[in-house]
Amino acid sequence: MDDSLLRPFLHYFLHFGFPIVIAFLLFRKNWKKAYFIMLTSMLVDVDHLLSTPVFSPDRCSINFHPLHTYWAIGVYFLLLFFKGNLRILGVGLLFHMLTDWIDCQLHNIGF
Template sequence: MYIILLATMLVDLDHLFAHPIFDPDRGSIGFHFLHSYYAIAVYFLMLFFKGNIRIIGIGLLFHMLTDFQDFYFWHH
């Protein structure tokens, strides 16, 4: 399970399609396609499946939560 949760960090590969790749004044949520609200809805629906799909959904939702709080609560 630990490896699966670590692998969900690969969702950040969508940052490579942005220009610039990193912008400290830009939040990931709602900007990158794997961080879109539609993608988050799919990650939520993954919670209703059994097995590894559920674990992946949990990992992706935690990733979205940490991206959200990182930008909106700690950004200066």
């Protein structure tokens, strides 16, 4: 795979593919439901619409977009203390933020 495609491939794999693993490991009994709830965490990216340009591959989302701030991440962490769907959503949102943070770190090292 071309090095220029590796970072976006990894980013989108972590957003869409790896949550299946998380759902199976953490929510085995209802892993399909958990996976789809975690996919809904992608809606957090609606805050990108407030930026100009909407997408910039050189911009780090963490602490830039409103729903990607440290305050918002704190709220997502609190969701872990609830049961059921809110906990699953919290896991999905936190993993989404981790994925975006990983992307920022890869960009910072020139990957």
